[in-house]
Amino acid sequence: MKKTLSKHEYQKLVDKKAPGSKIVRNIFAAFLTGGIICSIGQVVMMTVENLGADKETQAAVTSVVMIFLGAFLTGINLYDNISKFGGAGALVPITGFSNSIVSPAMEYKKEGYIMGVGAKMFLIAGPVLVYGIFASVIAGIVYFIWKQVI
Amino acid sequence: MAQKLGSQTYLLDQQVYVLAGAAIVGKKEGDGPLARYFDDIIDDEYAGEKTFEAAESRILRDTYFKVLEKSGKAATDINFVLSGDLLNQCTAASYAFRDADVPYFGLFGACSTMSEALILGSLLIDSGAADNVVCAASSHFCSAERQFRFPLEYGSQRTPTSQWTVTGAGTVILGTEGQGPRITCVTPGKILDEGIKDANNMGAAMAPAAADTILAHLKDTGRSCDDYDLILTGDLGSFGSTMLRELLKRNNIDLKDKHNDCGTMIFDLEKQDVVCGGSGCGCSASVFSTYILDQFSQGLLKRILFVATGALLSPTRTQQGESIPGIAHAVCVEA
Numbered sequence: 001m002k003k004t005l006s007k008h009e010y011q012k013l014v015d016k017k018a019p020g021s022k023i024v025r026n027i028f029a030a031f032l033t034g035g036i037i038c039s040i041g042q043v044v045m046m047t048v049e050n051l052g053a054d055k056e057t058q059a060a061v062t063s064v065v066m067i068f069l070g071a072f073l074t075g076i077n078l079y080d081n082i083s084k085f086g087g088a089g090a091l092v093p094i095t096g097f098s099n100s101i102v103s104p105a106m107e108y109k110k111e112g113y114i115m116g117v118g119a120k121m122f123l124i125a126g127p128v129l130v131y132g133i134f135a136s137v138i139a140g141i142v143y144f145i146w147k148q149v150i
Numbered sequence: 151m152a153q154k155l156g157s158q159t160y161l162l163d164q165q166v167y168v169l170a171g172a173a174i175v176g177k178k179e180g181d182g183p184l185a186r187y188f189d190d191i192i193d194d195e196y197a198g199e200k201t202f203e204a205a206e207s208r209i210l211r212d213t214y215f216k217v218l219e220k221s222g223k224a225a226t227d228i229n230f231v232l233s234g235d236l237l238n239q240c241t242a243a244s245y246a247f248r249d250a251d252v253p254y255f256g257l258f259g260a261c262s263t264m265s266e267a268l269i270l271g272s273l274l275i276d277s278g279a280a281d282n283v284v285c286a287a288s289s290h291f292c293s294a295e296r297q298f299r300f301p302l303e304y305g306s307q308r309t310p311t312s313q314w315t316v317t318g319a320g321t322v323i324l325g326t327e328g329q330g331p332r333i334t335c336v337t338p339g340k341i342l343d344e345g346i347k348d349a350n351n352m353g354a355a356m357a358p359a360a361a362d363t364i365l366a367h368l369k370d371t372g373r374s375c376d377d378y379d380l381i382l383t384g385d386l387g388s389f390g391s392t393m394l395r396e397l398l399k400r401n402n403i404d405l406k407d408k409h410n411d412c413g414t415m416i417f418d419l420e421k422q423d424v425v426c427g428g429s430g431c432g433c434s435a436s437v438f439s440t441y442i443l444d445q446f447s448q449g450l451l452k453r454i455l456f457v458a459t460g461a462l463l464s465p466t467r468t469q470q471g472e473s474i475p476g477i478a479h480a481v482c483v484e485a
Contacts (some may be wrong), residue, residue, distance in 0.1 A: 002398040007345035010344040014346065017393065018389060020310060036402060039304065074303050080302070080303050083306060083307070084305065084306075084308075091306075099304060102303070103302070103303035103305075106305075107296055110201045124301075
């Protein structure tokens with residue numbers, strides 16, 4: 001092609017012409033979706049509290065219920081639609097984490113339980129787990145040293 | 151023998167007819183504006199098979215038999231099959247023609263595969279090596295998603311420049327004798343990489359290659375856009391088409407109302423939630439082998455330039471920080 005644009009100029013032109021995300025709509029949808037998911041979590045927590053569980057049990061039971069809901073909605077092909085609407089509002093809560101593990105597990109079942117489900121289940125959640133655990137180790141060391149100093 | 155014009159265009163010496171075409175598509179494509187032109191619409195995304203890869207092969211194989219039937223040719227009349235798809239190792243095509251008992255070449259040109267096949271097929275015929283060549287290409291939304299993006303049920307939002315991989319296959323038979331529009335000259339494209347790194351903006355990655363091939367074709371043949379009824383790009387989508395117009399305008403070429411894009415034709419962009427339109431080898435292949443051939447047979451088109459475009463995207467290389475090379479091959483088809 002007759003060079004009329006450098007790579008840099010082309011990139012700038014693309015950025016200028018490219019349609020943008022609907023930021024206001026996306027923020028609103030994320031707020032609504034995330035809010036609903038968290039409200040459900042709150043209801044679960046209060047129900048468990050009313051049954052007389054202590055704080056730790058409340059948190060554990062709520063997580064388990066929300067993970068189950070995320071997995072269940074993924075299994076019946078609903079969670080991807082919720083995420084499509086809600087974006088980060090559905091991605092950030094623990095239900096989204098559940099979705100990120102259940103969806104590859106479903107997808108790669110055809111490659112078998114070892115090389116498919118087993119190997120690829122953490123395809124998306126893997127980095128979150130690796131760096132989440134790594135960060136918690138660092139936090140633990142810092143906390144340990146802090147305790148020694150005080 | 152084909153005569154070389156200018157830098158990269160070949161004028162065919164023999165008559166190479168597009169004898170027949172067939173396409174089978176998925177449900178979403180079957181809900182689109184071109185539904186009535188397709189030979190079959192598959193409601194089941196598995197097409198009766200166990201996996202999406204097998205489904206894609208099945209659809210491709212079925213279009214092959216369909217086009218044989220429509221052209222009245224026997225499998226033994228076919229000298230070569232040239233076919234490709236988006237999957238690693240050209241999986242869909244190799245398995246589609248596994249039992250076809252016909253000499254086969256697997257092609258990879260990403261979404262430009264159909265015009266790549268048409269160029270090679272017509273040159274093979276022109277050289278005298280073949281009488282009948284089948285050119286075919288396929289893609290499947292689900293098999294492409296799992297190879298290039300995320301698992302199907304993973305919740306994610308599409309960016310405003312993304313496109314939707316077409317589920318479908320398109321097949322044509324080229325031959326020396328018969329009826330149909332003719333391929334008269336071909337312009338194989340060069341790889342162009344203008345530094346786009348966003349795998350969700352393939353239209354912008356392919357537009358420079360499309361502009362380059364169109365410019366080369368017009369220069370080599372001494373023609374202008376007015377000499378064509380239609381300049382049909384493969385799957386630039388709405389945003390890639392904008393970029394193509396922009397790039398051509400900077401080279402003093404105005405496409406006016408001559409341009410259309412298979413990616414924006416196969417879906418209703420307003421209603422079908424495909425963002426910038428369709429993509430995938432099956433997109434341009436299915437539109438060309440049905441709707442376009444139909445327009446020729448109705449006499450509505452006299453001469454077109456079919457420019458299927460491909461983003462030669464490698465997930466591995468983009469993760470390594472590389473940009474996406476684009477390619478476009480042009481085929482001139484005349485009534």
